[in-house]
Amino acid sequence: MAEVSRLLTEYGPAFWQALLLTWKLTLVSFVPGFLLGTAVAVLRLLPVPPLRWVLTGYVEIFRNIPSVALLIFIVFALPDLNVVIDYEPSVILALTLVCSAFTADYLRSGINTIPGSQIEAALSLGMRPRHIIAVVVLPQALRSVVQPMTSLLIALMLSTSLASQVPLAGRELTSLVSKIANDSAAGMAAFAVAAALYVATGLLIAWAGATLDKKLRILR
Numbered sequence: 001m002a003e004v005s006r007l008l009t010e011y012g013p014a015f016w017q018a019l020l021l022t023w024k025l026t027l028v029s030f031v032p033g034f035l036l037g038t039a040v041a042v043l044r045l046l047p048v049p050p051l052r053w054v055l056t057g058y059v060e061i062f063r064n065i066p067s068v069a070l071l072i073f074i075v076f077a078l079p080d081l082n083v084v085i086d087y088e089p090s091v092i093l094a095l096t097l098v099c100s101a102f103t104a105d106y107l108r109s110g111i112n113t114i115p116g117s118q119i120e121a122a123l124s125l126g127m128r129p130r131h132i133i134a135v136v137v138l139p140q141a142l143r144s145v146v147q148p149m150t151s152l153l154i155a156l157m158l159s160t161s162l163a164s165q166v167p168l169a170g171r172e173l174t175s176l177v178s179k180i181a182n183d184s185a186a187g188m189a190a191f192a193v194a195a196a197l198y199v200a201t202g203l204l205i206a207w208a209g210a211t212l213d214k215k216l217r218i219l220r
Contacts, residue, residue: 018176019197025088025160029095030153036096037103041141042133044108055104062101068162070094075166087166099156106148110141143216150209154202173197 044055062070071094074085085093114137122132161174173194180190 014176015173015193015197018173018194019201021163022157022160022173022197023201025091025095025163026153026157029092029160030099030156033096033099033156034103034149036100038107038138038142040100040104041107041111042138044104045111045133045137059101059104062097063105065098067094067098067159068165070097071162071165088163090166091160091163094162095156095159098159099152102152103149106145106152107141109148110144111137113144114140146209146213146216150206150213153209154205157201157205158198 040055040058044052046052071090074090074094075087078085118136119132122136127135164175164178177190177194
């Protein structure tokens with residue numbers, strides 16, 4: 001306990017900055033990933049087989065590729081194609097692509113839970129397909145996937161640790177732990193502090209997700 005206290009006294013501001021960077025990477029990856037995944041899920045509803053095949057391939061590729069492998073490809077392989085992306089945007093891009101694939105897959109499952117009778121009723125009322133998607137399908141699908149999306153957000157937050165694989169100017173939690181372990185003998189204490197911050201953030205996200213799910217849950 002004394003070692004943890006000493007560590008916080010010496011590295012307290014660094015832990016706070018690392019936590020803020022972790023939150024930043026999570027947020028700026030989740031928001032565009034969620035929007036892109038929603039767009040992919042909606043476009044997969046269109047009766048255009050080639051488009052659906054391409055988008056299905058997109059989802060399967062980025063849903064199954066390890067985030068760290070994707071990051072390594074972006075950072076070290078793309079420059080060979082004359083595409084150079086800075087380290088922090090590379091991390092954000094990798095996490096966004098993975099997040100979008102899982103979001104599209106979860107929304108597809110949510111869409112499949114909507115009874116076909118609702119679609120038929122909307123058509124009988126003269127609603128156009130795009131209006132049916134926007135007013136009937138998508139709102140219900142989003143309400144039914146709050147818990148899976150909460151789990152995805154937690155997983156995305158934990159995946160920000162892959163930023164330790166590239167030399168970011170700012171350091172997130174895992175990078176900071178590695179630095180402390182290399183600079184001093186307080187590696188275990190640093191790991192304990194970082195783990196506590198990850199757990200606290202995960203519990204906060206889980207609580208917010210459960211609260212939102214309780215308010216939006218569709219009772220059948």
